[in-house]
Amino acid sequence: MLRTSIIKENTPEIISSLKKKNFDGQKIIKKIIETDNIRIKIQKELNSLQNHMNSLSKEIGICFAKNNKEKAEKLKSESGKLKILIQTKNDEQKIAIKKINQLLIQIPNIANKNVPIGNTEKENEIIKNFGTIPKLEKSKLPHWELAKKYDIIDFEKGNIITGAGFPLYKNKGAKLQRSLINFFLDFNISNGYTEYLPPQLVNEASAFGTGNFPDKEGQMYHIEKDDLYLIPTAEVPLTNIFRNEIINSVNLPIKLTAYTPCFRREAGSYGKNVRGLNRLHQFDKVEIVQLAHPEKSYSNLKEMVKHISNLLEELKLPFRLVKLCGGDLSFSSALTYDFEVFSAGQNKWLEVSSVSNFESFQATRTNIKFREDSNLNFCHTLNGSALALPRIMAAILENNQTESGIKIPESLYKYTGFKMIS
RNA sequence: GGAGAGAUGGCAGAGUGGUCGAAUGCGGUGGUCUUGAAAACCAUUGUACCGAAAGGUACCGGGGGUUCGAAUCCCUCUCUCUCCGCCA
Numbered sequence: 001m002l003r004t005s006i007i008k009e010n011t012p013e014i015i016s017s018l019k020k021k022n023f024d025g026q027k028i029i030k031k032i033i034e035t036d037n038i039r040i041k042i043q044k045e046l047n048s049l050q051n052h053m054n055s056l057s058k059e060i061g062i063c064f065a066k067n068n069k070e071k072a073e074k075l076k077s078e079s080g081k082l083k084i085l086i087q088t089k090n091d092e093q094k095i096a097i098k099k100i101n102q103l104l105i106q107i108p109n110i111a112n113k114n115v116p117i118g119n120t121e122k123e124n125e126i127i128k129n130f131g132t133i134p135k136l137e138k139s140k141l142p143h144w145e146l147a148k149k150y151d152i153i154d155f156e157k158g159n160i161i162t163g164a165g166f167p168l169y170k171n172k173g174a175k176l177q178r179s180l181i182n183f184f185l186d187f188n189i190s191n192g193y194t195e196y197l198p199p200q201l202v203n204e205a206s207a208f209g210t211g212n213f214p215d216k217e218g219q220m221y222h223i224e225k226d227d228l229y230l231i232p233t234a235e236v237p238l239t240n241i242f243r244n245e246i247i248n249s250v251n252l253p254i255k256l257t258a259y260t261p262c263f264r265r266e267a268g269s270y271g272k273n274v275r276g277l278n279r280l281h282q283f284d285k286v287e288i289v290q291l292a293h294p295e296k297s298y299s300n301l302k303e304m305v306k307h308i309s310n311l312l313e314e315l316k317l318p319f320r321l322v323k324l325c326g327g328d329l330s331f332s333s334a335l336t337y338d339f340e341v342f343s344a345g346q347n348k349w350l351e352v353s354s355v356s357n358f359e360s361f362q363a364t365r366t367n368i369k370f371r372e373d374s375n376l377n378f379c380h381t382l383n384g385s386a387l388a389l390p391r392i393m394a395a396i397l398e399n400n401q402t403e404s405g406i407k408i409p410e411s412l413y414k415y416t417g418f419k420m421i422s
Numbered sequence: 423g424g425a426g427a428g429a430u431g432g433c434a435g436a437g438u439g440g441u442c443g444a445a446u447g448c449g450g451u452g453g454u455c456u457u458g459a460a461a462a463c464c465a466u467u468g469u470a471c472c473g474a475a476a477g478g479u480a481c482c483g484g485g486g487g488u489u490c491g492a493a494u495c496c497c498u499c500u501c502u503c504u505c506c507g508c509c510a
Contacts, residue, residue, distance in 0.1 A: 043472055047479045054479090057491040061440040072490085079490040246432095246469090374451095376469090 001104050001364045004036050017110035020117060020326035025107060032103045039096040046089040053082050105214070109361040111326045112335040118325030124338070125325065130309065131318035134344050134399050142345040143394040144276035146401060147173065150421050155276070165266065165274065165281035167390075172421045176396075176408070177284060179415030180389055181259050184286035187311055188386055193257035193288055198237035200260055201228040206240040209366035211332035211358075221263050230263035234287035235383045242291060242368045247379065249372035253300055254291040257386070259284065277390035278350065284389040290382040291368065294360065297380035298335075301357045304384050305337055308353050311386055314411045317395050318342045320349065334359045341391060345398030350391040355384030397421075 007014055007029055018025040056079045063072035116125045147153035152173025158166040169177050189195055207213035207229050221230040238256045262285050269279055292300045312319045324336040333356040340349035360378035368379045400407040405422025
């Protein structure tokens with residue numbers, strides 16, 4: 001959420017940054033500024049009325065103490081009138097604040113100046129390619145065929161148990177999944193991230209805090225009976241650990257990591273994009289989150305990008321780093337890099353990580369501040385997948401397929417206890 | 423799920439209708455003393471909004487009500503604790 005004070009101070013810059021995200025903010029921002037000026041006017045009036053009321057009440061108290069009932073009654077009738085005025089002003093103020101907030105939450109985060117202009121993923125900027133794309137036999141298979149061949153993922157049983165998009169891992173497939181989780185967590189921990197195992201259901205305030213609610217409400221599973229949401233990513237509980245907190249600046253950056261299953265309704269998805277492990281309703285992911293000093297958040301972002309590159313290099317997977325254009329940027333993000341792994345069985349790039357700087361957008365919604373000397377300011381929040389499991393699994397299966405089976409990346413040996421799936 | 427008790431500043435903990443934004447202790451910060459430190463002593467120490475400032479206003483879990491006046495009384499919601507029931 002943007003703050004009214006910032007909007008007022010940088011109106012033209014904000015409107016033009018929002019354009020990059022294909023958001024026309026002209027009207028809504030004008031409305032916010034107008035309403036805020038009304039709010040200030042109301043508050044001034046209200047404060048002076050309240051001030052008057054407070055001194056009257058004190059006086060009445062003194063009159064009673066001195067047994068001067070006559071004067072007390074007279075003052076009482078005066079304050080009665082004031083009371084009605086105050087109530088009216090109070091209601092007006094509440095309405096104005098509510099109106100401003102309703103407008104503010106509709107505005108996406110502004111794009112960083114380095115975000116490329118563009119409307120769709122076609123205009124994303126490919127920064128760099130890493131690794132080499134494997135040359136496979138003509139008989140190469142996509143991962144869903146391989147999964148069947150080696151009996152490691154049962155999609156049909158998942159359909160029976162739950163429905164489409166809920167795969168059932170088994171045998172070495174289950175072990176490989178568990179190994180990847182542990183490998184990612186250990187790698188993150190050894191780079192200074194603190195491990196958490198958070199709740200997988202969150203309340204509305206938490207979902208609001210990270211910007212998933214109300215904007216992407218339809219993408220989350222909602223438990224109506226208890227009014228809770230299944231997390232679409234560990235970002236939601238991790239960021240909300242610090243909701244309404246003031247952090248001492250010496251403790252920044254705070255670095256967190258967590259493994260959680262993630263649940264997404266993926267309303268509107270169809271076709272080959274949802275084949276196999278490509279897009280699921282439930283999947284495993286290890287996430288990293290940072291709470292950062294505003295002046296350092298972009299170097300922290302760089303560090304996170306490097307960290308994720310290292311992780312993918314450990315797995316010997318070919319990948320590319322992509323900078324998202326304005327139109328492809330999410331509601332809350334100011335700058336996002338995607339990591340895409342090349343999966344040779346399908347001949348396509350699969351997004352396995354998305355690393356973003358949200359600047360103070362989420363911190364404003366969650367009210368996470370830091371204290372430096374005697375000043376209070378909003379933190380910056382950042383997060384990234386390190387990494388999302390299913391597509392990594394898909395790429396490992398597809399890229400490492402051989403006549404004799406699937407080769408496990410060396411870094412995983414100590415976790416899997418086996419070197420081949422055959 | 424049933425019955426009861428409770429929620430006060432960073433923490434502990436007073437306050438049951440008036441001058442209470444809130445005693446006191448601990449912690450934090452600054453200072454005095456000291457070669458240095460500890461101890462002791464002094465001062466200071468919540469957040470938001472309005473205001474150039476002085477200052478003003480709001481906030482004692484959330485929301486609503488009674489009252490001229492609410493941390494204090496009433497209603498309601500949420501959460502915590504104790505007991506009973508159920509249970510991995």
